[in-house]
Amino acid sequence: MSDQHEPVPFLDLAGVNGALRAEFERAYSEVLGHGRFINGPEVGRFEAEYAEYCQARAAVGVGNGTDALELILAGLGIGPGDEVIVPANTFIATAEAVLYVGARPRFVDVLPDTLLLDPDAADAAVNKNTAAIIGVHLFGQMVDTDRLLEVTRKHSLAFIEDAAQAHGARFAGQRAGSVGVAAGFSFYPGKNLGALGDGGAVVTQDAELAAKIRRLADHGRSADSRFHHDLRGRNSRLDSVQAAALSLKLPGLDQGNAGRVRAWEQYVNELPPTVRPVTRHPKAEAVYHVAVVEVDERDKVCTALDEAGIGWGLHYKTPCHLDSAYSEFKESLPVAEAAADRILSLPMSPTLTERQVSRVCEVLRSVTA
Incomplete structure (x- = not known):
């Protein structure tokens, strides 16, 4: 087949993952050996590695990127009666997370050159019910965090990063995940840092928020007893096998x-x-x-x-x-x-x-x- 007729895949996942095949198989064998498929040692190791990479204090592995956003909103107490500003140009998961905690998305326009959230449009959309702005780092580029932080500080709002497409991106020298009150990451296989299945993480500088989100993601268990539930939580966890694969790919x-x-x-x-x-x-x-x-x-x-x-x-x-x-x-x-x-x-x-x-x-x- 000539070069002129050789297919060009949209995303070469076989090429991205192929070089690590032997390491993936070895990691899977280790998980099979210890049998801790949920909350195995691989999860804590990857969480620590990824928090450091994002220049953040904590990371909590969860089931996927949508869960990460929903858990951030829930952890901040955002729900019925609240509005959350969201760019109209984003994957629908950003809005889904807002609706699933009972809040309302307020869609705003984007900038014509980057197609990212327009800070002036976000500022104009703030009202008495606004609780947060979700800045979506779309296409691998972070939003203008300087301007959006000005807006959120002026109105005393939470700035949340949807960083599902921005693993490793920076704005003004700061990594995606290090700027807002918390950031939601997806490790869907096609992402820049992709697992071998579904996965996600919440990254934050707020250790107390991280601890609360970890409990919410584990059925709302009490910090003192696994048999007591003092929060209304859900089930969203990063599997040990996926954490192991992510640790191998992160370097x-x-x-x-x-x-x-x-x-x-x-x-x-x-x-x-x-x-x-x-x-x-x-x-x-x-x-x-x-x-x-x-x-x-x-x-x-x-x-x-x-x-x-x-x-x-x-x-x-x-x-x-x-x-x-x-x-x-x-x-x-x-x-x-x-x-x-x-x-x-x-x-x-x-x-x-x-x-x-x-x-x-x-x-x-x-x-x-």
């Missing part, structure tokens, strides 16, 4: 992120002028979880990519406030709505080669010129 995260940055910079240099890449804030060090661009005639472009065997995605085709399950929150948010018709995610992996990026750009050039 290579920065190197993998550097590979994503190289691929993105090549995209920016070689994309045709009719394809506009999402921009980066000057203070941001992005890790490019996905490579998002804006195009005209997206259906035509996607058909060309399909015919060439090139993977693609949409992040996201429908803004949250326009999804049918959220129709009661519908309002006019023009930037997010306009972008939804134009955004396209190109192949992105740490293993993406220069030749593959060039081939993607050649196909885009042929169909958008």
Whole structure:
């Protein structure tokens, strides 16, 4: 098969995980040997490693990234009668978490260049019921935390980080997970730091909040007795096997992120002028979880990519406030709505080669010129 016809996967998970196969098998064997599939020693070890990596005091492993956000909200006592500001351009899980604690999401618009939460729109949306702002670090780039912290401090609100797509990203030198009152991470297999199944974590500087979230995630057990429950909790735990896999992958995260940055910079240099890449804030060090661009005639472009065997995605085709399950929150948010018709995610992996990026750009050039 010639290079011109070689498929380019949207995400090369086999390549990302293949080099560690022997280590994964050895770790699984160790868990089989001790039999502590839940709350085994691997979990505590990974929590300590990941907290240190995020420049935070504590990490609590949970079942997935959505649970992480919900547990943060519950741990802060946010619920019925409260509103939480959420960007319209995010995965629906951000809004789900707000609704599942009984609060109401208040969707706001995004910035036209980065497609991240607009701090001025968030400021204007604050009312007497607002309890928190969730800043979503989308596409691997952190929101403008300087501006959003100004807004939350002015109104005495909690600033929560949705860092599901931002493992290792920085803004003004600070890691994702170290800035807000707490951050929710996902370790879904496709993430920059992905497990071999579902997983997530809450990361925070607040040791008391971490302890409360750990109890909430373990059925609300008392800190003094596993037979007594003094909180109304739930079941959300990171499995020992997944924690072991994450510990093996964490040392290579920065190197993998550097590979994503190289691929993105090549995209920016070689994309045709009719394809506009999402921009980066000057203070941001992005890790490019996905490579998002804006195009005209997206259906035509996607058909060309399909015919060439090139993977693609949409992040996201429908803004949250326009999804049918959220129709009661519908309002006019023009930037997010306009972008939804134009955004396209190109192949992105740490293993993406220069030749593959060039081939993607050649196909885009042929169909958008």
